[in-house]
Amino acid sequence: xxxxxxxxxxxxxxxxxxxxxxxxxxxxxxxxxxxxxxxxxxxxxxxxxxxxxxxxxxxxxxxxxxxxxxxxxxxxxxxxxxxxxxxxxxxxxxxxxxxxxxxxxxxxxxxxxxxxxxxxxxxxxxxxxxxxxxxxxxxxxxxxxxxxxxxxxxxxxxxxxxxxxxxxxxxxxxxxxxxxxxxxxxxxxxxxxxxxxxxxxxxxxxxxxxxxxxxxxxxxxxxxxxxxxxxxxxxxxxxxxxxxxxxxxxxxxxxxxxxxxxxxxxxxxxxxxxxxxxxxxxxxxxxxxxxxxxxxxxxxxxxxxxxxxxxxxxxxxxxxxxxxxxxxxxxxxxxx
Numbered sequence: 001x002x003x004x005x006x007x008x009x010x011x012x013x014x015x016x017x018x019x020x021x022x023x024x025x026x027x028x029x030x031x032x033x034x035x036x037x038x039x040x041x042x043x044x045x046x047x048x049x050x051x052x053x054x055x056x057x058x059x060x061x062x063x064x065x066x067x068x069x070x071x072x073x074x075x076x077x078x079x080x081x082x083x084x085x086x087x088x089x090x091x092x093x094x095x096x097x098x099x100x101x102x103x104x105x106x107x108x109x110x111x112x113x114x115x116x117x118x119x120x121x122x123x124x125x126x127x128x129x130x131x132x133x134x135x136x137x138x139x140x141x142x143x144x145x146x147x148x149x150x151x152x153x154x155x156x157x158x159x160x161x162x163x164x165x166x167x168x169x170x171x172x173x174x175x176x177x178x179x180x181x182x183x184x185x186x187x188x189x190x191x192x193x194x195x196x197x198x199x200x201x202x203x204x205x206x207x208x209x210x211x212x213x214x215x216x217x218x219x220x221x222x223x224x225x226x227x228x229x230x231x232x233x234x235x236x237x238x239x240x241x242x243x244x245x246x247x248x249x250x251x252x253x254x255x256x257x258x259x260x261x262x263x264x265x266x267x268x269x270x271x272x273x274x275x276x277x278x279x280x281x282x283x284x285x286x287x288x289x290x291x292x293x294x295x296x297x298x299x300x301x302x303x304x305x306x307x308x309x310x311x312x313x314x315x316x317x318x319x320x321x322x323x324x325x326x327x328x329x330x331x332x333x334x335x336x
Contacts, residue, residue, distance in 0.1 A: 002045040011039040059117050062088050062305060063110050065098045065130075066122040071185035071221070073248045076292065077122070079276060080144065083298025084120060091306050093117075111137050118305045120144060124155075126192040140308035142301045145194045146317070154308070156300050156318040160195045160274070163290040163322040164202025167244040167272040170288065170324055172210040175333035176242035176270060179207060180215040180233050182226075182254060183246050189218055199246045199274060213237070219250050226253035230261060241333050245287075246274045252283055255329070266331035277325065286327035293320055 008015040013032060020028050021036040028036075039045075064084050066077055085095045096116055098106060107130060110116055117139060121130065124145030134141045135152045143155045164181070171179050181203045183189070184196045200216055207214035215237055219229045229250075233240055243258075245251055251273055255265055263269040265285050273280055273289040280289035297320065304314050 002043045004045070007036065007039045007043060007045050010043060011035045059114055060092060061094045061096050061116045062302070063096045063098055063107075063116040063119045064122070065107060065119055068099045069123065069187075069191070071188040071191075072123065076248055076276060076294070079294035080122060080298050083295040084302055086295075087299040087302035091302065093302075107133060107137075111139050118142075118309060120301050120305065124194045126194050126197055140305060142304045142308075144297055144301050146198070146319075147194060150317060154304055154314055154316055156297060156304060157195065157320070158293060158297065159319040159322055160198040161202035161205075162319075163274050164199040164204075164244065164246075165206040166202075166290055166322045166324050167274065168203055168206035168210065168212070168214075170272060170326075170330065171242035171244070171270060172206075172212060174242075174270060174330060175336040176212070177333070178213045178237050178239045179242040179244065180217060180237065180240055181244045181246065182229055182233075182250065183216060183218050185220045185247070186218040196246070203244060213239075219247050219254070221249050226250040227257040227260075230254060230257035234258075234261060234263075241268065242270045242272075242330075244272050244274070248275050248279055251275060251279060251287065255283070255285060255287075266329050268334060270330040270333075272324075272330060280325070280327060283329075285329050288325065288327045288330040290322045290324050293323075296320060 004015050004018050008018045011018070013036060017028060017032065018036055021033050064081060066081060068074060081097060088095050098110065100106060107119065111119070119139060119141040121134065121141060122144045124143050124147055126148040128147050131147055131153065141154065143153055145157050146155045168179060181200065183200060188196045203216065204214065215233060217229050217233060219225050245254060255271060258269055259265060265271055271287060273287045275289055275292055276294065277289065277291045280287040300318060304318070307314050
């Protein structure tokens with residue numbers, strides 16, 4: 001690894017002169033600066049975050065706040081995190097990942113230092129206790145998710161309410177009259193996590209609009225939870241022929257459970273999902289699904305932050321329209 005002393009030796013100056021060239025804290029001659037910059041390019045020296053911060057008055061680091069709470073499906077969360085990191089690197093920024101559930105205190109500790117320039121916040125709740133702080137910070141922020149009151153905030157996400165409506169509309173168009181939503185784990189609803197609540201809202205509204213009989217059932221991650229939910233739904237709704245799943249870990253276990261209970265997919269039961277395309281396409285029975293566009297959302301959040309850091313005006317709300325892809329798990333209701 002090339003060090004600042006290597007640059008100094010190559011340029012024939014002192015290490016402090018190299019520091020001054022990077023930070024601009026003291027004037028140096030243009031000839032010396034050009035010699036230092038030439039040595040930096042030739043040796044491939046990359047100053048660490050602290051030096052970059054001195055040079056630009058910024059750390060060139062974004063904080064990604066994503067508390068790994070109970071009920072969160074980590075692989076999908078990491079898709080979002082990966083997209084944020086990739087987009088940030090395109091803007092020559094690093095990402096500090098904050099995964100502890102520290103709430104306002106943790107964000108204030110980071111924001112009160114020179115560690116980060118801006119924050120991206122995930123797992124947004126309808127009445128999120130972190131929001132008052134975000135509204136008063138002197139650093140810009142973007143939420144991946146929407147609280148109940150987004151005033152004074154910048155938010156981006158998939159339109160999860162429209163996603164729930166789209167899944168129900170697809171089932172209704174195929175003639176299904178009794179449908180169910182198998183949703184996130186119960187603790188996600190207890191926290192009033194925004195995206196989960198909005199899927200329920202969209203599902204219920206669309207079912208009522210189409211005159212369908214509907215049920216909503218959370219599903220935990222414990223072994224056997226999918227089987228228990230399938231049994232309960234068929235016991236309560238024996239005429240059930242359409243299911244929407246918004247819970248990535250139980251996608252395949254739920255299909256297996258319904259089939260073990262005597263329902264063929266899609267012959268007897270049509271299944272749609274709200275999940276990443278890769279999960280839907282790679283399932284044993286490829287699932288008709290609304291894609292969760294983690295790459296687009298993550299890149300969009302970073303782009304909004306970069307524009308805010310540059311002093312530009314950005315839209316307060318960015319809702320990505322849902323896109324449904326038909327696969328093998330849905331068909332017209334039997335008998336139609």
